[in-house]
Amino acid sequence: MRPIDANYNSMATTNDLSSEMEVDAFRRLFPLRFHERHLLESIRPDGRPLGRARDTTVMLGAVASANGSALAKIGSTAMLAAIKLEVMTPTMEAPDEGCIAIDFHMPPICSPLIRPGRPAEVAPVISKQLSDTILRQAITRNYLVDDSASFSLNVHCLCIGIQEKKTKITKRMFLTSSSFSSHLYKVAIISEIPHLSSGMIDMKELSLVSGKAAWMAYLDIYCLDADGALFDAALLSAVGALSHLRIPVVSLNDDGRIVLLSDDNAVAMKENEPVNKEKRKLNLNRVPYSLTCILHKNYILADPTSEEESIMETFLTVVLDSSFQLVSLNKPGGPGLAHTSAIQDCIILTRQRVGELQKILNEAISDMEID
Amino acid sequence: MAGKASATPATYSPSPTGHRKKRPPTLTDSDWIRPDGRTVHQCRPAFLRTGAVNSASGSAYAEFGNTKVIVSVFGPRESKKAMMYSDTGRLNCNVSYTNFATPNRSQAPEPKDLSSMLHKALEGAIILKSFPKTTVDVFALVLESGGSDLPVITTCASLALADAGIMLYDMVASVSVSCYGKNLLIDPVSEEESYQDGSLLITCMPSRNEVTQMTVTGDWSTPKIHEAMQLCLDACSKLGKIMRTSLKESASCPHD
Numbered sequence: 001m002r003p004i005d006a007n008y009n010s011m012a013t014t015n016d017l018s019s020e021m022e023v024d025a026f027r028r029l030f031p032l033r034f035h036e037r038h039l040l041e042s043i044r045p046d047g048r049p050l051g052r053a054r055d056t057t058v059m060l061g062a063v064a065s066a067n068g069s070a071l072a073k074i075g076s077t078a079m080l081a082a083i084k085l086e087v088m089t090p091t092m093e094a095p096d097e098g099c100i101a102i103d104f105h106m107p108p109i110c111s112p113l114i115r116p117g118r119p120a121e122v123a124p125v126i127s128k129q130l131s132d133t134i135l136r137q138a139i140t141r142n143y144l145v146d147d148s149a150s151f152s153l154n155v156h157c158l159c160i161g162i163q164e165k166k167t168k169i170t171k172r173m174f175l176t177s178s179s180f181s182s183h184l185y186k187v188a189i190i191s192e193i194p195h196l197s198s199g200m201i202d203m204k205e206l207s208l209v210s211g212k213a214a215w216m217a218y219l220d221i222y223c224l225d226a227d228g229a230l231f232d233a234a235l236l237s238a239v240g241a242l243s244h245l246r247i248p249v250v251s252l253n254d255d256g257r258i259v260l261l262s263d264d265n266a267v268a269m270k271e272n273e274p275v276n277k278e279k280r281k282l283n284l285n286r287v288p289y290s291l292t293c294i295l296h297k298n299y300i301l302a303d304p305t306s307e308e309e310s311i312m313e314t315f316l317t318v319v320l321d322s323s324f325q326l327v328s329l330n331k332p333g334g335p336g337l338a339h340t341s342a343i344q345d346c347i348i349l350t351r352q353r354v355g356e357l358q359k360i361l362n363e364a365i366s367d368m369e370i371d
Numbered sequence: 372m373a374g375k376a377s378a379t380p381a382t383y384s385p386s387p388t389g390h391r392k393k394r395p396p397t398l399t400d401s402d403w404i405r406p407d408g409r410t411v412h413q414c415r416p417a418f419l420r421t422g423a424v425n426s427a428s429g430s431a432y433a434e435f436g437n438t439k440v441i442v443s444v445f446g447p448r449e450s451k452k453a454m455m456y457s458d459t460g461r462l463n464c465n466v467s468y469t470n471f472a473t474p475n476r477s478q479a480p481e482p483k484d485l486s487s488m489l490h491k492a493l494e495g496a497i498i499l500k501s502f503p504k505t506t507v508d509v510f511a512l513v514l515e516s517g518g519s520d521l522p523v524i525t526t527c528a529s530l531a532l533a534d535a536g537i538m539l540y541d542m543v544a545s546v547s548v549s550c551y552g553k554n555l556l557i558d559p560v561s562e563e564e565s566y567q568d569g570s571l572l573i574t575c576m577p578s579r580n581e582v583t584q585m586t587v588t589g590d591w592s593t594p595k596i597h598e599a600m601q602l603c604l605d606a607c608s609k610l611g612k613i614m615r616t617s618l619k620e621s622a623s624c625p626h627d
Contacts, residue, residue: 010441064437065515066471070509076425080514082471086382108510109443111426116510160488216382220470224441225424248384259383306426 052304070240081237088216098206098214111226286321291350421534429535433527437517444535447502460502464490497581498538518560543578544610573603577611
């Protein structure tokens with residue numbers, strides 16, 4: 001900052017700062033004006049049009065010691081997700097179901113704002129959002145009673161976003177509780193939700209021996225570089241890791257414990273029938289994809305960088321699944337108001353983005369299968 | 372975190388059947404065959420790259436076999452409020468492991484210990500006078516632990532410091548050697564580390580020929596220590612060259 005301060009002092013003597021100041025200094029001193037001037041020209045400081053997301057890559061199998069892993073990059077935002085499978089005793093309520101525990105971490109390497117020992121405030125929020133998005137089956141089951149069920153599910157999803165920042169939202173949220181459902185109904189119509197059924201993962205696929213053993217999948221997502229749109233990148237890496245997951249061949253030994261079967265001892269262990277006969281992957285239904293947009297005045301900026309996020313503070317995250325059905329819609333407060341038309345535009349942008357992301361993920365999966 | 376761990380049901384990772392992992396018999400006449408097929412005096416191929424994290428002042432990624440580490444450097448920046456005034460700069464180091472770094476979840480070594488070891492290894496190489504009153508933060512994240520973690524972290528951190536433009540006397544390179552029977556195994560993997568009789572770690576500044584850190588643990592004879600030190604120092608100077616090359620590469624083409 002120091003050289004720029006010096007620059008500022010020398011410039012203060014002239015009357016018109018913006019015409020003579022260096023671009024970089026202007027950017028740091030008047031970030032909002034800097035960005036708004038770009039927006040007038042329908043372009044962003046990094047040269048993107050407003051509705052375009054940054055270059056995105058997914059690499060599967062980045063962590064050799066995990067059962068499934070993926071590295072996702074959106075621009076410079078990088079997320080590493082890995083799944084470790086462990087064996088647990090299933091609960092009495094669901095004896096033939098496994099479990100997935102999702103955790104999102106922001107280690108101090110990822111951003112200058114995070115210091116060790118003081119976890120980032122956003123980390124638990126994103127963690128919760130990810131769990132809600134990936135494990136939405138649990139919610140669905142409770143609500144799938146009649147035709148209005150799919151609708152109440154969406155209310156529930158939205159409420160998640162609201163409860164998290166309740167204090168901030170009470171006044172700023174554009175919807176009062178009475179108008180909430182009618183607006184939401186419009187949203188529901190836009191994305192043409194016929195019916196929401198089961199979730200992304202069937203937990204029964206994680207079962208080993210009914211009532212005795214099931215897989216506990218620990219999905220840990222680490223942010224390696226934080227440059228905006230953290231939730232989008234985290235969700236993409238989580239989905240990548242889940243599609244890379246291979247469940248190993250195991251059998252039940254005499255002590256009632258699950259043991260790995262490798263090729264060398266497969267013959268010796270023949271008397272113990274393998275519980276999981278071959279390496280298999282999970283079937284993923286309705287894979288969720290997301291896009292975060294900034295709402296600033298009349299502009300909608302897709303896939304913001306951390307600089308844009310720090311200057312313009314109203315976000316809207318839309319999650320659609322692979323058949324373009326709405327999974328969740330989250331507007332965590334912020335000073336700006338969201339009009340229904342803006343929400344519609346965001347959903348349209350997300351639909352385009354889902355197509356892009358599906359292509360990227362499918363390419364990553366086919367690359368891996370060739371190797 | 373402790374409360375959270377107890378709330379989840381107790382889980383275990385399935386272990387391979389049949390053979391229990393046991394220490395192979397101490398070899399006196401033949402050479403130990405290393406699990407990754409190297410000769411005893413051969414290091415793992417090193418991959419080093421700077422600029423892994425854009426939001427940091429400097430960063431580096433290191434991959435030695437299965438050991439994968441990212442180090443970010445922030446600063447020099449304002450010291451914590453509680454800190455007293457200081458003429459010289461401060462160095463702050465922190466090492467953490469991902470939950471999936473080790474074969475069994477949450478079996479990671481004590482990062483507090485590693486943090487202070489890293490601090491001591493780097494301290495001597497940094498010209499602290501060049502940034503008075505401020506702090507340089509060195510944060511390391513071990514993505515995957517595959518043996519010789521501390522030497523890899525130290526090497527990577529030193530490269531990240533250079534990438535951040537922090538004034539250094541020289542970059543530090545770090546290599547460890549395990550003593551196992553009659554054999555000296557350079558750059559051991561986790562499996563070899565678990566069998567070892569003793570280990571020796573040297574962190575040095577190759578072009579000044581100065582050692583910033585040396586630790587010896589376990590069972591050693593004096594001639595063995597001499598031999599191991601020479602091995603380490605030779606490897607350090609080779610590693611130093613690799614570090615220099617990767618730094619030059621990033622300087623000649625800053626953004627790929």
